[in-house]
Amino acid sequence: MKAVVYRRHGGPEVLELSERAVADPGPGEVRVRVVVSAVNPTDWKARSGLRAEPGAEIPETVPNQDGAGVVDAVGPDVDGFAPGDRVWLIIAGAYGPASGTAQEYTVLPAAKVVRLPDGAGFDEGAGLGIPALTAHRALTVAEDGPSRLSPGALAGRTVLVSGGAGAVGNAAVQLARWAGATVIATVSSAEKEALARAAGAQHVLRYPDPSLGTRIRSIAPDGVDLVVEVAMGVNAKLHTEVLRPRGTVATYGDDRGTGTISLDFGTNLWLNARYQFLVLYTVGEDKLRAGAEDITAAMADGALRLGEDRGVPVHRFPLAETAKAHAASEDGITGKVLIDVGPAD
Numbered sequence: 001m002k003a004v005v006y007r008r009h010g011g012p013e014v015l016e017l018s019e020r021a022v023a024d025p026g027p028g029e030v031r032v033r034v035v036v037s038a039v040n041p042t043d044w045k046a047r048s049g050l051r052a053e054p055g056a057e058i059p060e061t062v063p064n065q066d067g068a069g070v071v072d073a074v075g076p077d078v079d080g081f082a083p084g085d086r087v088w089l090i091i092a093g094a095y096g097p098a099s100g101t102a103q104e105y106t107v108l109p110a111a112k113v114v115r116l117p118d119g120a121g122f123d124e125g126a127g128l129g130i131p132a133l134t135a136h137r138a139l140t141v142a143e144d145g146p147s148r149l150s151p152g153a154l155a156g157r158t159v160l161v162s163g164g165a166g167a168v169g170n171a172a173v174q175l176a177r178w179a180g181a182t183v184i185a186t187v188s189s190a191e192k193e194a195l196a197r198a199a200g201a202q203h204v205l206r207y208p209d210p211s212l213g214t215r216i217r218s219i220a221p222d223g224v225d226l227v228v229e230v231a232m233g234v235n236a237k238l239h240t241e242v243l244r245p246r247g248t249v250a251t252y253g254d255d256r257g258t259g260t261i262s263l264d265f266g267t268n269l270w271l272n273a274r275y276q277f278l279v280l281y282t283v284g285e286d287k288l289r290a291g292a293e294d295i296t297a298a299m300a301d302g303a304l305r306l307g308e309d310r311g312v313p314v315h316r317f318p319l320a321e322t323a324k325a326h327a328a329s330e331d332g333i334t335g336k337v338l339i340d341v342g343p344a345d
Contacts, residue, residue, distance in 0.1 A: 009049030067101025068125025233257030
């Protein structure tokens with residue numbers, strides 16, 4: 001089968017198209033014929049060697065965590081899946097260096113495979129994995145909030161989504177609206193404002209703006225219940241201006257920051273503010289499964305989709321141009337980068 005691999009850390013040029021043997025699924029495993037693979041920042045950061053020891057030798061690695069396709073074979077002791085089932089995958093590449101989705105077939109534990117609902121395409125299955133799982137976690141960590149999402153679960157609550165035109169931001173807007181929240185999104189340009197509104201945000205504000213906190217308070221006089229934050233350090237002061245007492249900041253990024261965050265102790269103390277840092281790799285299997293179930297329900301309802309009409313422009317590449325796909329994501333292209341791996345039928 002065709003597979004993209006890298007054998008050393010580096011730029012997109014280390015990715016190469018090669019031939020690999022198709023593996024058989026073992027006990028509890030499922031083999032999936034990949035139709036669409038997606039690129040996330042975590043993929044090119046892993047490829048570049050972020051957090052790896054300098055000069056470390058690495059096994060031949062297939063990149064990309066997210067993907068969707070069709071069950072091709074099931075191993076012993078697998079219930080609930082059969083060849084022909086349409087599925088999406090939960091951080092596939094975390095299972096091992098050979099399990100990434102930039103290849104025609106991947107073998108994964110059944111727990112990492114989720115049935116794709118009718119009406120949702122392979123693009124949604126691949127493109128909404130990590131962003132939607134991250135957004136789901138962010139929306140379910142508040143002290144006074146729900147631990148699961150469903151229609152009405154966030155009714156009466158106001159959610160501030162920082163970077164509402166980004167992949168996680170877009171998923172957070174769509175999921176929060178599905179769950180009944182009032183959503184305020186912040187963006188940096190008119191183009192991104194249009195994308196955040198297409199995702200469903202009722203209020204979209206531009207930054208930088210020294211009066212941003214005042215403008216948010218004019219929409220939410222009692223303060224926002226929850227902030228989904230991509231730029232933790234830059235927006236730390238803003239949080240204290242707009243959070244309601246016992247409000248929560250769920251942060252997954254420090255864009256434009258230094259990697260070190262300063263918090264005003266007294267203001268946060270009197271707010272009883274909660275800060276939740278989150279990354280999917282250590283969040284726990286129970287949280288991943290809960291998120292996958294709710295995301296699948298939102299897709300089934302038509303509430304979670306890709307495409308410019310939902311605020312997510314799609315950029316497609318063939319498998320042989322995976323290096324270009326990684327470069328596009330790394331260069332900060334707006335929208336979702338997808339790789340066409342195999343036929344849908």
